[in-house]
Amino acid sequence: MKTEKTTKKSDNDNKETIIVFGAHSDDFVIGAGGSIAEYVKEGKKVIAIALSFGEKSHPWLKEKIIKKTRLDETFEAGKILSCKVLFFNLREGHFYEDYQKKGIDQKLLDLLKKERPTKIFTHSQEDPHPDHKAVNNITLELYEKIEKKPEVYIYSVWNPVSFKTQYPTLYVDISKTFGTKLSSLRTFQSQKVHIVYPFVLLVFRAFVNGFKIRKRFAERFFRIK
């Protein structure tokens, strides 16, 4: 199952395109939401890919209901950031297996060939979450198969990328879009039963990163390709 929502298609065709991969529906917002909104403001086209619904987090609800809720929330979150959202149906804990079995590898490859992104953002290989790690693998595998090579960056969800990393750093000034990121994150009502988002941590992190480039808020990424 693949669902997508397009804002305005025709006027997007000549824009520089950026693609953000996330394992779960809210990862792209937590990891890169401010930068997504910032890039869109700069006139770029951003596509966020959520590879699963995160259906395991609410065992007492019917899977169908969760999927519908997650879809609605994630499209709403994407709307706030002004990016396009694509959903795929990988089962949590079975990412890589499903990725090949359901033919999603080919779909993503076709997407990358069509969109020719200049930058790709994905999870870190150091991330302890197995689904996040799998998405890092998937991204790098796709990278090897495309001709026009984009820059590839990793982002942190809750576990920060290690400080000792040798990769070059990219700071994106999100002073003007940090509020948009937080609004976007607030759309995930269904998650709130389980996790109260540590907004304080997000604010602190954005502040520390911003300090590095003498801006109010920033998001930090590491370039791995």
Ligand SMILES: [Zn+2]
């Ligand atoms: Zn996640």
